[in-house]
Amino acid sequence: MNSNWKGIVFDMDNTLLRSSIDFNAMKWAIYTFLVDHRVLPQGLSMDTHTTSTVIAEAMQTGHMTDELSRRMWDIAKQHEIKGMAGAELEDGALELIRHLHGSLHLSIVTNNARDAALTALEENGIASYFDLIVGREQMGSLKPAPDGYLRVLEFFAHTTPSQWLSVGDAWVDGKASECAGIPFIAYRGDISKMNRMGVQPLADIQDIRDVMAFVQ
Known part of the structure; x- marks a missing residue:
């Protein structure tokens, strides 16, 4: 594992969990x-x-x-x-999280209520892999504001933004991450929309396990 990287911040819906929220x-x-x-x-x-x-x-x-x-x-x-209700993990998410656990700080920043997020993560058996889960109650403003990501950086005060990666599917994830100084990887995102909203992802991946290639 490349020692330059200290942690990864994940979005939850349609990044780690296959949510059907409309x-x-x-x-x-x-x-x-x-x-x-x-x-x-x-x-x-x-x-x-x-x-x-x-x-x-x-x-x-x-x-x-x-x-x-x-x-x-x-x-x-x-x-x-x-x-x-009944949300399942994205293909490859469990393999990725298990691979990264213990080598990097793992966090989640979600605009969802923290309790609802924690329930879904626990039902899928991955909540315990994360060092910090930030829900909307812990933010002053929701994504695309950077508050949630700044909360992560504050919690891991011994790290710098450039030592983190962020992964998410939506432009709001990228905007919030980039505003906090954290490089952003788009997972199955609408890149043209991200670009229109001023987001420039470090990469665009189609398989969540491809995150591994960036931290080896």
């Missing part, structure tokens, strides 16, 4: 809720927005009450619980 439905349900309660205006372009960026827009308005915030997160949680 992120588009979640995004629209939350946006509709926020429009109905006059927090956000109608007509926002949903092509470039994700659930997390819609929520960020709402939080910046100053119109969110504690009650509205609770109800909004409940909508997200309902979609997450439904989509993660």
